[in-house]
Amino acid sequence: MKKEVPIEQKGFRRFLSKLGPGLITGASDDDPSGITTYSQAGAQFGFATLWTAVITFPLMVAVQEMCARIGAITSMGLTGTLKKHYPRWILWVIVITSFPAIILNIGADIAGMGAVSNLIFPRIPAFVFTIGFTIFITVSMIFFSYQQIASILKYTCIVLLAYLIVPFITKTSWNKVAVSIFLPHISFSKDYIEMLVAFLGTTISPYLFFWQATMEAEDIKHQRRRVVVNKQLLTDVRQDVTAGIFCSNLVMMFIIITCGNVLFSHGTTKITTVEQAASALKPLAGAFSYWLFAIGIIGTGMLAIPVLCGSLSYMFAETFNWKEGLDKKFSQAKPFYGIIVLSLGVGLAINYVGVSPVQGLFYTAVLYGLTAPLMISVILHICNNRRIMGKYVNKRWSNILGGIAFIFMTVAAVFLLYLQFMT
Helix, strand or coil, X not given: CCCCCCHHHHHHHHHHHHCCHHHHHHHHCCCHHHHHHHHHHHHHHCCCCCHHHHHHHHHHHXXXXXXXXXXXXXXXXXXXXXXXXXXXXXXXXXXXXXXHHHHHHHHHXXXXXXXXXHHHCCCCCHHHHXXXXXXXXXXXXXXXXXXXXXXXXXXHHHHHHHXXXXXXXXXXXXXXXXXXXXXXXXXXXXXXXXXXHHHHHHHCCHHHHHHHHHHHHHHHHCCCCCCCCCHHHHHHHHHHHHHHHHHHHHHHHHXXXXXXXXXXXXXXXCCCCHHHHHHHHHHHHCHHHHHHHHHHHHHHHHHHHHHHHHHHHHHHHHHHXXXXXXXXXXXXXXXXXXXXXXXXXXXXXXXXXXXXXXXXXXXXXXXXXXXXXXXXXXXXXXXXXXXXXXXXCCCHHHHHHHHHHHHHHHHHHHHHHHHHHCC
């Protein structure tokens, strides 16, 4: 007689089975570029920026849930939805501004992975690792099917656990952590405001909007049975998105805690790259903490770079009506895979033409910061358009949180431009 599975266990198994596009999207937000920003915050301000993880969490969930709902309802990505229902100039503005930002992000992530790998294996030059990682990711995306890539990315998220371990093997004042989260200290210094702006640009990134919508549509297409879009499906989608963003923000907090506890408390406040953060941890927190931090950077790069180049490829494919899909062979979708190869190649080349990873991160933040308000306003308009979304238009709280995200990102963009060019 077959043994019955407890209801609770069934519920937990069902929850795990629902995790997919939302989890991958959220986890990919913690790429080497993001880790650099969080490390800088912890080293420079200690625990003082931890509260931002709590504030950005509901905003990120609201925006990503709207993107996921668009993909589920329309069976298209954001680019396809814009092309079908909106003036062409809106589509072109978003594509033109997104392309260089994503390319720079790819380049910065590849550079970070190469530099950290060189720290682990100092006899091998960093450029060898950057080339190797680029080739490996390119080949994987061309020859693996959508299901294989989705599965690999899903389980690659496990690498994020490395960042949840480090604070527990160093002497962490959890009382101070709790106070910083729930009783935030806000400074109006230029450096502190710049860091808050960088947080918003790093956590609420436009490329995640494209990937979330497209992967939700792809995920439904690849179900073995016909999927009916109903309240239960959208509830599952919301839980998937929430789980992904929760993981992303939790990792963000633990990186800040690690660097604040180890680096800031020992006077190491100037961190500009991920390899500097990893190197600084070694003498202060021990070799094990250093290894975990470094391996986490490589793992998150392997997770984020396919999302970055994939989102760009889907964006162009929908714009130009190319055959698309990671389940197609290279010969069936040459332009689609061509964008993946091109974006990875250009991202790699950026590191050898005089653009430093730090410069790349700055320009990426500027472009994301300028693009995000426009993207969020478009997403809000789509999700309130009954002609597109039918009865699944936004509820009140989605509009409120989405509106707050739009205001925050607009203010952040204005501050970013003011602080960099007027002071």
